[in-house]
Amino acid sequence: NAGVTQTPKFQVLKTGQSMTLQCAQDMNHNSMYWYRQDPGMGLRLIYYSASEGTTDKGEVPNGYNVSRLNKREFSLRLESAAPSQTSVYFCASSGELMTGNSGYTFGSGTRLTVV
Amino acid sequence: ILNVEQSPQSLHVQEGDSTNFTCSFPSSNFYALHWYRWETAKSPEALFVMTLNGDEKKKGRISATLNTKEGYSYLYIKGSQPEDSATYLCAASGGSYIPTFGRGTSLIVHP
Numbered sequence: 349n350a351g352v353t354q355t356p357k358f359q360v361l362k363t364g365q366s367m368t369l370q371c372a373q374d375m376n377h378n379s380m381y382w383y384r385q386d387p388g389m390g391l392r393l394i395y396y397s398a399s400e401g402t403t404d405k406g407e408v409p410n411g412y413n414v415s416r417l418n419k420r421e422f423s424l425r426l427e428s429a430a431p432s433q434t435s436v437y438f439c440a441s442s443g444e445l446m447t448g449n450s451g452y453t454f455g456s457g458t459r460l461t462v463v
Numbered sequence: 464i465l466n467v468e469q470s471p472q473s474l475h476v477q478e479g480d481s482t483n484f485t486c487s488f489p490s491s492n493f494y495a496l497h498w499y500r501w502e503t504a505k506s507p508e509a510l511f512v513m514t515l516n517g518d519e520k521k522k523g524r525i526s527a528t529l530n531t532k533e534g535y536s537y538l539y540i541k542g543s544q545p546e547d548s549a550t551y552l553c554a555a556s557g558g559s560y561i562p563t564f565g566r567g568t569s570l571i572v573h574p
Contacts, residue, residue, distance in 0.1 A: 352506075383564075390467070390564035391507075391552070406561070407464055438506060451497045451509030452562075 354439050354455035361429040361462045369424040371439030379442045380422035384435040429462045467555045469565035476543050483539045484568040486553030490534035499552040543572040
C-alpha cells in the first residue's frame, strides 16, 4: 500500500545510546518531516526536508540530526539519547512544502523510551 | 512558529448530536489551514486543507469553514457516530509554509 513507512515501531534506549529512526515514502513526495508528540503538546516539528538534498531545523531540533538519503528516505538520528527524548515520533511527507491541496501523509509512529 | 489554539480541549457528546470545534490562528501572513483526524493507535489522517477566506469544505458528515480575516476555522460534525471518536487536529501555516499544530480537540461519542 502506498504511504509512509517508519521503523522501528517501538524502541527502548539507555541514556547515551544512539539510534536512527528510518522513514520511507513511496508517493513520490518532495517534502518530508519529522515530528515528536508529547502528552499535552501538539505535534512539534524537529526537522524537515523541503526537497531532496535540503534539510532545515524545525521548532525542536536540539539533540537530533537528519539525513535526506534520497527522494524516498528521510532518517532521524539521536546521537546520545536523553530521557527528555522519550516521545512518539512521526514521519510525514507532502507533495510540496506548500501543501495547497492534500495536506500531510503520516507514518504510523515510533514510540521511543529512553531510560 | 504560529500560535495555534484549539477549543475545547475535549468534548463528550451523545450519538446523533451535532457538534463543532474551533481552531484559532494569527490572521496576519496566513497561508493555509489543515484539519486532521487522529484515531487512537493510528496516525493522523488529513481531512481538509483550506487556503482562501470563506472556504468551506465537506466530507460526508464533516465540514469545515475558514475565516482568515479574523483568524479562525470551525469543524462541524453532523449527527455524530461512535466511529467519529478521535482527536481532531488543526494546523496553520504562514510565510514559512510549514504548519504549526494545535493541541487538538478530543471527541468522544457515546452510543
